[in-house]
Amino acid sequence: MKTLSGRVIKAVASKFWVDTEEGVKVCFARKKLKADGEIYVGDRVCAAKERDSFVIERVEPRTNVLVRPYVANVDVCLIVLAIEPEPDLLLADKVIVNCLAEGIAPVLVWNKSDLEKADLSEYDNVCERAFVSAETGEGVKELAGLIRGKTVCFAGQSAVGKSSLINALLDSPALEVGELAKKIKRGRHTTRRSEILALGEGTYLVDTCGFSMLDAVDIPPEELRLYFDDMERFRQDCRFNTCLHIDEPDCAVKAHIGSGVGRGRYERYKLIYEELCDRRKNKYD
Numbered sequence: 001m002k003t004l005s006g007r008v009i010k011a012v013a014s015k016f017w018v019d020t021e022e023g024v025k026v027c028f029a030r031k032k033l034k035a036d037g038e039i040y041v042g043d044r045v046c047a048a049k050e051r052d053s054f055v056i057e058r059v060e061p062r063t064n065v066l067v068r069p070y071v072a073n074v075d076v077c078l079i080v081l082a083i084e085p086e087p088d089l090l091l092a093d094k095v096i097v098n099c100l101a102e103g104i105a106p107v108l109v110w111n112k113s114d115l116e117k118a119d120l121s122e123y124d125n126v127c128e129r130a131f132v133s134a135e136t137g138e139g140v141k142e143l144a145g146l147i148r149g150k151t152v153c154f155a156g157q158s159a160v161g162k163s164s165l166i167n168a169l170l171d172s173p174a175l176e177v178g179e180l181a182k183k184i185k186r187g188r189h190t191t192r193r194s195e196i197l198a199l200g201e202g203t204y205l206v207d208t209c210g211f212s213m214l215d216a217v218d219i220p221p222e223e224l225r226l227y228f229d230d231m232e233r234f235r236q237d238c239r240f241n242t243c244l245h246i247d248e249p250d251c252a253v254k255a256h257i258g259s260g261v262g263r264g265r266y267e268r269y270k271l272i273y274e275e276l277c278d279r280r281k282n283k284y285d
Contacts, residue, residue, distance in 0.1 A: 002049040003057070007073075007151075007204065008041050010195035016056060018047055019198045027054040040065060041196055042072035042151055042204070064102040066153065071196065071206050076105045076147055078130075080156035080165060082112040088157055093268045095155045096127060097217050097227040104153075107146065111161040113138055122262025125230040134164035144169055151196070153206040166205060170197070221276035228269055231261050246273065 006020030016027045016039055027047045029039055033056060039045065044060040062072045077099045081087045092108065099106040106127045110118050114133040123129055130146065132139035147169075154162045197205040217224070225232055225244060235243060237252035245253040245266075257266050 003046055004049075004054065005044070005046050007198070008039060008043045008045055009198050009204065011039065011041050016045075017195075018045060018054070018056070020047070024198075025054045027056050029056045033057075033059065038070065040070045040072040042074065042206075044073060064104060066102070071151075071153065073151055074102075074104050074153050074206065075150040076107060076152045078107050078109045078143075078147070078152060078154050078165070080109045080111050080154060080160045080162050081118070082110065082160040083116045083118065084112070085157055085159055087118065089264060090268050090271060091157065093265065094217050094272060097219070097224070097272070100227045101217075101219060109143065109165070111165055122230075122265050125233070125260075126228075126265070132165065132168075134161050134168040137168065140165075140168045147203060149202040151204040151206070169205065170199070217272060217276065219276065221273055221280060224269070224273050224276060228265070230265060231269065234260065244273070246270065 004018070004020040004022060004025065006018040006025070008016050009019045009024070010017035014028060016029065018025050018027050025047060027045075033039060039056060039059055040062075043062065045056045046058040046060070047054040047056045049055075064074060065072050066074055077095065079092050079095050081089075081092060096106045098104075108120055108123055108127060108129045110120065110129070110131045111134055113131040114136045117131055120129050128146070130139060130143045132143050134140065154166070156162055199205065219227070222242075222244060225235070231245060231253045234252040234256050235241075235245075238245070238248065239250035240248055243251055243253070245251050253261055253266070257263050
Protein backbone atom coordinates (compact mmCIF):
# COMPACT_ATOMS: atom_id res chain seq x y z
CA MET A 1 0.00 0.00 0.00
CA LYS A 2 1.49 3.32 -1.07
CA THR A 3 1.88 5.91 1.68
CA LEU A 4 2.85 9.58 1.54
CA SER A 5 3.84 12.07 4.22
CA GLY A 6 2.92 15.70 4.01
CA ARG A 7 1.38 18.84 5.49
CA VAL A 8 -2.34 19.62 5.56
CA ILE A 9 -2.68 22.96 3.77
CA LYS A 10 -6.45 23.19 3.44
CA ALA A 11 -9.53 21.67 5.05
CA VAL A 12 -13.09 21.89 3.78
CA ALA A 13 -15.69 19.78 5.58
CA SER A 14 -14.33 16.21 5.48
CA LYS A 15 -11.75 16.80 2.74
CA PHE A 16 -8.11 17.63 3.39
CA TRP A 17 -5.57 18.90 0.89
CA VAL A 18 -2.12 17.52 1.78
CA ASP A 19 1.11 18.93 0.33
CA THR A 20 3.34 15.89 -0.26
CA GLU A 21 6.59 15.18 -2.06
CA GLU A 22 4.43 14.08 -5.00
CA GLY A 23 2.28 17.20 -5.07
CA VAL A 24 -1.00 18.12 -3.40
CA LYS A 25 -3.34 15.19 -2.72
CA VAL A 26 -6.99 15.43 -1.73
CA CYS A 27 -7.46 13.10 1.23
CA PHE A 28 -10.15 11.77 3.52
CA ALA A 29 -9.69 10.69 7.13
CA ARG A 30 -10.11 7.37 8.87
CA LYS A 31 -13.21 7.25 11.06
CA LYS A 32 -10.96 6.62 14.07
CA LEU A 33 -9.17 9.93 13.48
CA LYS A 34 -12.49 11.76 13.28
CA ALA A 35 -13.54 10.18 16.56
CA ASP A 36 -10.25 11.02 18.28
CA GLY A 37 -10.29 14.68 17.27
CA GLU A 38 -10.06 17.15 14.43
CA ILE A 39 -7.34 17.26 11.83
CA TYR A 40 -6.02 20.81 11.62
CA VAL A 41 -4.47 22.79 8.84
CA GLY A 42 -0.73 22.63 9.46
CA ASP A 43 -0.82 19.04 10.73
CA ARG A 44 1.88 16.70 9.50
CA VAL A 45 0.15 13.51 8.41
CA CYS A 46 0.71 10.14 6.79
CA ALA A 47 -1.77 9.15 4.04
CA ALA A 48 -2.24 5.82 2.29
CA LYS A 49 -3.63 5.32 -1.19
CA GLU A 50 -6.75 3.21 -1.40
CA ARG A 51 -8.13 2.62 -4.86
CA ASP A 52 -8.42 6.07 -6.42
CA SER A 53 -8.10 8.20 -3.29
CA PHE A 54 -5.84 8.83 -0.30
CA VAL A 55 -6.84 8.31 3.32
CA ILE A 56 -5.13 9.98 6.27
CA GLU A 57 -4.01 7.23 8.61
CA ARG A 58 -1.92 9.08 11.15
CA VAL A 59 -1.42 12.60 12.49
CA GLU A 60 2.06 13.28 13.82
CA PRO A 61 2.39 14.87 17.28
CA ARG A 62 1.86 18.63 17.21
CA THR A 63 4.27 21.20 18.55
CA ASN A 64 1.44 23.69 19.14
CA VAL A 65 -2.12 24.58 18.16
CA LEU A 66 -3.43 28.10 17.66
CA VAL A 67 -7.09 29.06 17.39
CA ARG A 68 -9.39 31.19 15.23
CA PRO A 69 -8.72 29.52 12.87
CA TYR A 70 -7.18 26.31 14.18
CA VAL A 71 -3.65 25.93 12.81
CA ALA A 72 -1.07 23.43 14.04
CA ASN A 73 2.73 23.42 14.10
CA VAL A 74 3.44 27.11 13.65
CA ASP A 75 7.16 27.96 13.73
CA VAL A 76 7.27 31.76 13.46
CA CYS A 77 4.93 34.65 14.22
CA LEU A 78 5.55 37.91 12.37
CA ILE A 79 4.34 40.68 14.67
CA VAL A 80 3.72 43.57 12.31
CA LEU A 81 4.10 47.19 13.46
CA ALA A 82 4.12 50.48 11.54
CA ILE A 83 4.33 54.21 12.14
CA GLU A 84 0.60 54.41 11.40
CA PRO A 85 -1.44 53.43 13.33
CA GLU A 86 0.55 54.29 16.44
CA PRO A 87 2.42 51.12 17.46
CA ASP A 88 0.81 49.17 20.29
CA LEU A 89 3.90 47.76 21.97
CA LEU A 90 1.84 46.39 24.86
CA LEU A 91 0.00 44.19 22.38
CA ALA A 92 3.33 43.23 20.80
CA ASP A 93 4.76 42.22 24.18
CA LYS A 94 1.69 40.12 24.96
CA VAL A 95 1.99 38.35 21.62
CA ILE A 96 5.69 37.72 22.28
CA VAL A 97 4.84 36.10 25.62
CA ASN A 98 2.19 33.93 23.95
CA CYS A 99 4.65 32.94 21.23
CA LEU A 100 7.30 31.91 23.74
CA ALA A 101 4.72 29.98 25.78
CA GLU A 102 3.71 28.06 22.62
CA GLY A 103 7.23 27.45 21.36
CA ILE A 104 6.85 29.90 18.46
CA ALA A 105 9.67 32.24 17.44
CA PRO A 106 8.46 35.86 17.49
CA VAL A 107 9.80 38.33 14.94
CA LEU A 108 9.03 42.04 15.15
CA VAL A 109 8.43 43.37 11.63
CA TRP A 110 8.40 47.12 11.16
CA ASN A 111 6.41 47.77 7.97
CA LYS A 112 6.22 51.04 6.04
CA SER A 113 9.90 51.62 6.77
CA ASP A 114 10.00 53.88 3.71
CA LEU A 115 8.01 56.40 5.78
CA GLU A 116 9.93 56.11 9.04
CA LYS A 117 12.08 53.57 10.85
CA ALA A 118 11.43 53.04 14.54
CA ASP A 119 13.96 52.54 17.30
CA LEU A 120 13.39 48.93 18.42
CA SER A 121 16.66 48.67 20.32
CA GLU A 122 14.89 47.70 23.54
CA TYR A 123 14.15 44.38 21.80
CA ASP A 124 17.85 43.69 21.15
CA ASN A 125 17.82 40.82 23.65
CA VAL A 126 14.21 39.79 23.05
CA CYS A 127 13.63 38.65 19.47
CA GLU A 128 14.66 39.16 15.88
CA ARG A 129 13.55 42.32 14.11
CA ALA A 130 13.02 43.17 10.46
CA PHE A 131 12.44 46.47 8.71
CA VAL A 132 10.43 46.22 5.50
CA SER A 133 8.22 48.16 3.16
CA ALA A 134 5.52 46.17 1.42
CA GLU A 135 5.03 49.24 -0.78
CA THR A 136 8.61 49.57 -2.09
CA GLY A 137 9.84 46.02 -1.47
CA GLU A 138 12.58 47.14 0.91
CA GLY A 139 13.67 44.26 3.17
CA VAL A 140 11.07 41.83 1.81
CA LYS A 141 13.63 39.51 0.22
CA GLU A 142 15.59 39.38 3.48
CA LEU A 143 12.41 38.63 5.45
CA ALA A 144 11.56 35.88 2.96
CA GLY A 145 14.94 34.33 3.61
CA LEU A 146 14.39 34.54 7.36
CA ILE A 147 11.17 32.51 7.17
CA ARG A 148 12.32 30.02 4.55
CA GLY A 149 11.32 26.48 5.50
CA LYS A 150 8.98 27.70 8.29
CA THR A 151 5.24 27.81 8.92
CA VAL A 152 4.46 31.45 9.58
CA CYS A 153 1.49 33.31 11.05
CA PHE A 154 0.90 37.04 11.37
CA ALA A 155 -0.28 39.25 14.23
CA GLY A 156 -0.70 42.97 14.65
CA GLN A 157 -3.11 45.88 14.68
CA SER A 158 -5.48 46.62 11.84
CA ALA A 159 -4.07 48.78 9.03
CA VAL A 160 -0.40 48.01 9.70
CA GLY A 161 -0.20 46.30 6.32
CA LYS A 162 -0.38 42.57 7.07
CA SER A 163 -2.27 41.84 3.83
CA SER A 164 0.17 43.92 1.80
CA LEU A 165 3.09 42.14 3.44
CA ILE A 166 1.64 38.72 2.60
CA ASN A 167 1.24 39.79 -1.01
CA ALA A 168 4.79 41.15 -1.09
CA LEU A 169 6.15 37.87 0.29
CA LEU A 170 4.17 35.89 -2.28
CA ASP A 171 5.93 37.82 -5.04
CA SER A 172 9.38 37.58 -3.45
CA PRO A 173 11.87 35.70 -5.64
CA ALA A 174 13.50 34.32 -2.50
CA LEU A 175 10.41 32.19 -1.90
CA GLU A 176 10.04 30.91 -5.45
CA VAL A 177 6.26 31.08 -5.39
CA GLY A 178 4.68 27.99 -6.99
CA GLU A 179 1.48 27.60 -8.96
CA LEU A 180 -0.36 26.45 -5.86
CA ALA A 181 0.02 29.79 -4.10
CA LYS A 182 -1.18 31.59 -7.22
CA LYS A 183 -4.33 29.47 -7.50
CA ILE A 184 -5.46 29.62 -3.87
CA LYS A 185 -8.05 32.34 -3.30
CA ARG A 186 -6.92 34.32 -0.32
CA GLY A 187 -9.03 36.00 2.33
CA ARG A 188 -11.97 33.59 2.59
CA HIS A 189 -12.18 31.88 5.95
CA THR A 190 -15.22 30.40 7.67
CA THR A 191 -15.70 27.78 10.35
CA ARG A 192 -15.74 25.19 7.56
CA ARG A 193 -12.73 26.46 5.64
CA SER A 194 -9.13 27.03 6.64
CA GLU A 195 -5.96 26.97 4.60
CA ILE A 196 -2.32 27.96 4.41
CA LEU A 197 -0.24 28.92 1.40
CA ALA A 198 2.46 26.46 0.38
CA LEU A 199 5.31 28.42 -1.15
CA GLY A 200 7.91 25.72 -1.82
CA GLU A 201 11.05 24.72 0.05
CA GLY A 202 8.93 23.96 3.11
CA THR A 203 7.67 27.53 3.58
CA TYR A 204 4.00 28.03 4.52
CA LEU A 205 2.05 31.21 5.25
CA VAL A 206 -1.03 31.11 7.45
CA ASP A 207 -3.27 33.13 5.18
CA THR A 208 -5.51 35.04 7.54
CA CYS A 209 -4.92 38.57 8.67
CA GLY A 210 -7.67 38.14 11.23
CA PHE A 211 -5.51 35.56 12.99
CA SER A 212 -5.98 35.67 16.75
CA MET A 213 -3.01 34.80 18.93
CA LEU A 214 -3.75 36.86 21.03
CA ASP A 215 -3.54 39.69 23.45
CA ALA A 216 -4.85 37.75 26.46
CA VAL A 217 -1.85 36.13 28.14
CA ASP A 218 -2.94 33.09 30.15
CA ILE A 219 -0.13 32.13 32.51
CA PRO A 220 0.33 32.40 36.30
CA PRO A 221 1.53 35.91 37.23
CA GLU A 222 4.65 34.59 38.94
CA GLU A 223 5.73 32.89 35.71
CA LEU A 224 5.57 36.01 33.57
CA ARG A 225 9.20 36.92 34.30
CA LEU A 226 10.30 33.68 32.63
CA TYR A 227 9.09 35.04 29.28
CA PHE A 228 10.99 38.33 29.54
CA ASP A 229 14.46 37.07 28.68
CA ASP A 230 15.94 40.56 28.56
CA MET A 231 15.05 40.94 32.25
CA GLU A 232 15.44 37.37 33.41
CA ARG A 233 19.16 37.31 32.56
CA PHE A 234 19.76 39.70 35.47
CA ARG A 235 17.70 37.76 38.02
CA GLN A 236 20.70 35.82 39.33
CA ASP A 237 21.94 39.11 40.80
CA CYS A 238 18.65 39.84 42.60
CA ARG A 239 18.68 39.34 46.37
CA PHE A 240 15.84 36.81 46.10
CA ASN A 241 15.83 33.97 43.60
CA THR A 242 12.05 34.29 43.34
CA CYS A 243 12.21 38.03 42.66
CA LEU A 244 9.31 39.21 40.51
CA HIS A 245 11.00 42.58 39.83
CA ILE A 246 8.04 44.52 41.20
CA ASP A 247 8.43 45.60 44.84
CA GLU A 248 11.28 43.40 46.06
CA PRO A 249 14.39 45.05 47.56
CA ASP A 250 17.79 44.84 45.83
CA CYS A 251 16.27 43.89 42.49
CA ALA A 252 18.99 43.70 39.83
CA VAL A 253 16.47 44.05 37.02
CA LYS A 254 15.28 47.44 38.25
CA ALA A 255 18.92 48.46 38.63
CA HIS A 256 19.45 47.77 34.91
CA ILE A 257 16.48 49.77 33.62
CA GLY A 258 17.86 51.99 30.90
CA SER A 259 21.09 50.00 30.68
CA GLY A 260 20.22 46.49 29.54
CA VAL A 261 16.49 46.56 30.24
CA GLY A 262 14.31 48.93 28.23
CA ARG A 263 12.27 51.29 30.39
CA GLY A 264 9.22 50.79 28.19
CA ARG A 265 9.59 47.02 28.28
CA TYR A 266 9.77 47.08 32.08
CA GLU A 267 6.68 49.29 32.41
CA ARG A 268 4.73 47.02 30.07
CA TYR A 269 5.91 43.99 32.04
CA LYS A 270 4.35 45.51 35.16
CA LEU A 271 1.09 46.21 33.32
CA ILE A 272 0.84 42.62 32.10
CA TYR A 273 1.72 41.35 35.58
CA GLU A 274 -1.06 43.46 37.10
CA GLU A 275 -3.55 42.17 34.52
CA LEU A 276 -2.64 38.58 35.34
CA CYS A 277 -2.99 39.24 39.07
CA ASP A 278 -6.40 40.88 38.55
CA ARG A 279 -7.53 37.96 36.39
CA ARG A 280 -6.52 35.45 39.06
CA LYS A 281 -8.29 37.48 41.75
CA ASN A 282 -11.50 37.74 39.70
CA LYS A 283 -11.37 34.03 38.91
CA TYR A 284 -11.46 33.02 42.54
CA ASP A 285 -13.60 35.83 43.97
